[in-house]
Amino acid sequence: MKKLVHSTHLDWLLGEIPLWQEKGIITPDQAGEIRSIYMPLEKPSWQNLAFYSLIWAASILCGISLLLLLGYNWDFMGYIPRLGVLFGITIAFQAGAFCTRFFTDKQLLSEILACFGGASFGISLFLIGQTFNLEGSEYEVFWWWIVGTIPVALLGQSPINWLLISLLELAWCGILADQLNSSIWKPFGWNSGLPLAPYSIMILLVPGFVYALFKKCRWTLVFQFIVIAFATVMIMVIWKIKGPILLGSLAMACALSLTECSQDKVFTSLASLAGKIATVLILLTFCYYEFQKSLFHSSNKIKLAGLNLSDIWPAYLVVATTSILIIGGFGKKLAESRSSILFCTILFYGILLGLLILVFGAKNHQILQIISSIVANILLLLTCAMWMDSGWENESIIQFFAGAILFLIWTFQRYFDLFGDIGGMLGASALFLACALLLVFLAFFWQRKKRRLA
Amino acid sequence: MNTTAPPPWKDPKKLGLGLFAAFLFQLLILSGLCAKGLVPRFMSTRIKVRVTELKESNWRKSNHLRLDFEFSKPPKDNALLSENARLFFKEVETSKQNNSEDFNISKPIFISLKFLKNEDVWVPFNFSLEKPKDGKFIVGKAFRHQKQILFGIEDFYFREGNEELYKQAVDGKKLVAEIFLAPNGQCQIKTLVIQK
Numbered sequence: 001m002k003k004l005v006h007s008t009h010l011d012w013l014l015g016e017i018p019l020w021q022e023k024g025i026i027t028p029d030q031a032g033e034i035r036s037i038y039m040p041l042e043k044p045s046w047q048n049l050a051f052y053s054l055i056w057a058a059s060i061l062c063g064i065s066l067l068l069l070l071g072y073n074w075d076f077m078g079y080i081p082r083l084g085v086l087f088g089i090t091i092a093f094q095a096g097a098f099c100t101r102f103f104t105d106k107q108l109l110s111e112i113l114a115c116f117g118g119a120s121f122g123i124s125l126f127l128i129g130q131t132f133n134l135e136g137s138e139y140e141v142f143w144w145w146i147v148g149t150i151p152v153a154l155l156g157q158s159p160i161n162w163l164l165i166s167l168l169e170l171a172w173c174g175i176l177a178d179q180l181n182s183s184i185w186k187p188f189g190w191n192s193g194l195p196l197a198p199y200s201i202m203i204l205l206v207p208g209f210v211y212a213l214f215k216k217c218r219w220t221l222v223f224q225f226i227v228i229a230f231a232t233v234m235i236m237v238i239w240k241i242k243g244p245i246l247l248g249s250l251a252m253a254c255a256l257s258l259t260e261c262s263q264d265k266v267f268t269s270l271a272s273l274a275g276k277i278a279t280v281l282i283l284l285t286f287c288y289y290e291f292q293k294s295l296f297h298s299s300n301k302i303k304l305a306g307l308n309l310s311d312i313w314p315a316y317l318v319v320a321t322t323s324i325l326i327i328g329g330f331g332k333k334l335a336e337s338r339s340s341i342l343f344c345t346i347l348f349y350g351i352l353l354g355l356l357i358l359v360f361g362a363k364n365h366q367i368l369q370i371i372s373s374i375v376a377n378i379l380l381l382l383t384c385a386m387w388m389d390s391g392w393e394n395e396s397i398i399q400f401f402a403g404a405i406l407f408l409i410w411t412f413q414r415y416f417d418l419f420g421d422i423g424g425m426l427g428a429s430a431l432f433l434a435c436a437l438l439l440v441f442l443a444f445f446w447q448r449k450k451r452r453l454a
Numbered sequence: 455m456n457t458t459a460p461p462p463w464k465d466p467k468k469l470g471l472g473l474f475a476a477f478l479f480q481l482l483i484l485s486g487l488c489a490k491g492l493v494p495r496f497m498s499t500r501i502k503v504r505v506t507e508l509k510e511s512n513w514r515k516s517n518h519l520r521l522d523f524e525f526s527k528p529p530k531d532n533a534l535l536s537e538n539a540r541l542f543f544k545e546v547e548t549s550k551q552n553n554s555e556d557f558n559i560s561k562p563i564f565i566s567l568k569f570l571k572n573e574d575v576w577v578p579f580n581f582s583l584e585k586p587k588d589g590k591f592i593v594g595k596a597f598r599h600q601k602q603i604l605f606g607i608e609d610f611y612f613r614e615g616n617e618e619l620y621k622q623a624v625d626g627k628k629l630v631a632e633i634f635l636a637p638n639g640q641c642q643i644k645t646l647v648i649q650k
Contacts, residue, residue, distance in 0.1 A: 079491075083488060086484070087481070087484065090480065090481070090484065091481070094477040094480070094481075097473075097477075098470070098473060098474065098477065101470075101473070102466065102470045117477070117480070118480075121480045121483075121484065124484055125483070125484065125487060128484065128487045128488055128491060129487065129491075130517075130611040131491065132488075132490070132491025132492070132642065133607070133609055133610050133611060133642065133643045133644070134487070134490060134491055134609070134642070135606035135607070135608065135609050144483055147483075148479060148480045148483045149480075151472075151475070151476035151479055152473065152476045152477065152480065154476075155469060155472035155473045155475075155476050156473050156476070157469075425517075
């Protein structure tokens with residue numbers, strides 16, 4: 001059986017053998033024997049990495065499904081076993097992260113375990129609050145979750161944990177906009193007299209920037225900038241600045257239009273990325289059933305976060321249309337590109353909604369809500385599939401993972417959307433299980449496709 | 455050979471110690487939250503108060519309810535209000551009419567309770583801005599912007615499927631909350647009980 005060695009080592013060895021032969025150190029037969037002992041270790045292709053990532057994501061969803069099942073029976077447990085479970089899981093992940101980092105030197109595994117530990121820590125915060133029926137809002141829990149996770153990310157020097165923190169910060173900003181109007185920031189109960197959102201978020205962002213700059217970690221820097229952008233929009237929403245979504249989407253539209261004529265590659269890719277984010281945000285918003293309900297409320301004076309529907313609706317159309325032009329690759333790419341699926345469906349969605357609103361006015365709300373939600377959900381899933389497929393074909397790991405992460409976000413969004421209304425906790429558990437199975441199916445589907453092509 | 459010590463952020467030992475401290479910090483936060491929940495269980499007496507209204511939470515639709523109690527709103531009967539409380543609630547009315555800006559300002563309000571033996575519940579009999587000298591009392595926050603008094607026991611997480619039972623019980627005035635009441639008037643909700 002041949003011995004597997006890293007290809008760089010084998011290259012060196014094969015390069016040296018002729019020299020040894022030349023100097024008479026070894027005979028040609030011996031050289032042949034040496035060559036026959038070794039074979040190159042196949043580089044782990046990124047497709048393999050993607051395959052295992054999908055399996056990893058599926059296992060997370062399975063874990064959540066199991067947790068929900070546990071949650072369904074939560075009331076049968078007394079508070080001491082509950083606390084035991086919560087502390088036990090958190091400590092197990094932390095110990096795993098610590099040991100793998102310092103005793104086995106497996107940095108990536110340690111980061112992943114620390115990330116799970118952070119997730120477990122946050123879930124425990126919520127569940128302890130529930131166990132004792134403690135007074136508090138989600139934004140407070142998220143705040144403590146972020147504060148507790150920052151030191152781990154900073155000292156563990158882990159981009160994965162910074163991603164988790166950025167997601168928490170995004171959620172925190174969103175909840176602030178949803179729950180609070182000009183509330184006062186009270187860290188540790190002390191009345192600072194300052195408006196909550198802007199000051200607190202800036203302080204929470206500082207460690208991330210410090211880490212990104214010192215460690216020259218581009219990804220952490222990108223995450224932090226995304227949070228700043230989102231926080232800015234949310235602060236505008238909290239303070240009810242007239243038409244921020246309209247302005248934001250118009251600015252986005254201008255940036256996107258410029259990508260078609262710009263020769264600057266960096267600018268083009270950045271603006272294209274912004275366009276993709278804008279489209280996804282719009283689709284995610286429209287997927288959310290509560291948003292649909294508030295949008296199609298029976299009153300003609302529809303308001304969302306202080307904005308009139310008339311402000312939001314054109315903004316949606318502008319962003320959607322411009323994004324279609326960019327992502328769909330208007331004209332030249334339309335016939336050949338896979339993204340034409342997205343183009344057609346978004347177009348269909350826009351036209352459908354526009355027509356429905358014109359025809360029905362504000363009379364038949366429920367049908368509109370359901371149709372609109374279903375179409376938006378299908379579109380978002382298509383976007384996920386398209387990104388993953390395109391990433392797989394073009395060997396673009398970022399595009400593939402963007403699709404996978406978007407799918408996970410969609411799954412969690414459905415959890416909040418459906419939970420309580422349809423299926424309850426068991427329904428949510430089944431949803432996560434179904435999504436996990438779908439990911440496993442996709443992983444094997446692409447793996448087989450790869451083998452066929454090979 | 456001249457070897458220099460690595461900076462702290464590159465020294466594995468120091469990083470290990472730091473990471474360990476960071477994990478401990480997370481556990482400390484969790485323990486603090488547990489202490490907040492556990493302390494009233496050992497330091498307080500358990501009483502029952504009547505729930506008058508259930509409100510569904512709009513954001514987390516899961517297993518959460520907002521509760522209103524007999525003392526969550528200022529009483530319509532002025533005889534139950536002490537002079538200072540009456541003036542305060544009158545001011546609330548005025549500030550509402552004037553659309554006053556200082557709506558976030560709150561004042562502690564003390565509600566004295568008396569026990570109704572035949573119903574096995576404690577009911578309010580006096581609202582005051584001054585701490586009562588004796589007897590059981592509960593302390594809440596009265597806000598200028600609303601005629602609502604908050605006690606920190608309004609959030610309740612229930613077992614899925616029980617919502618309808620609670621709604622029926624509250625309609626029949628048979629829903630009571632079991633709460634831990636500390637000597638200083640602070641309280642924490644334990645559970646909801648449907649009276650027979």
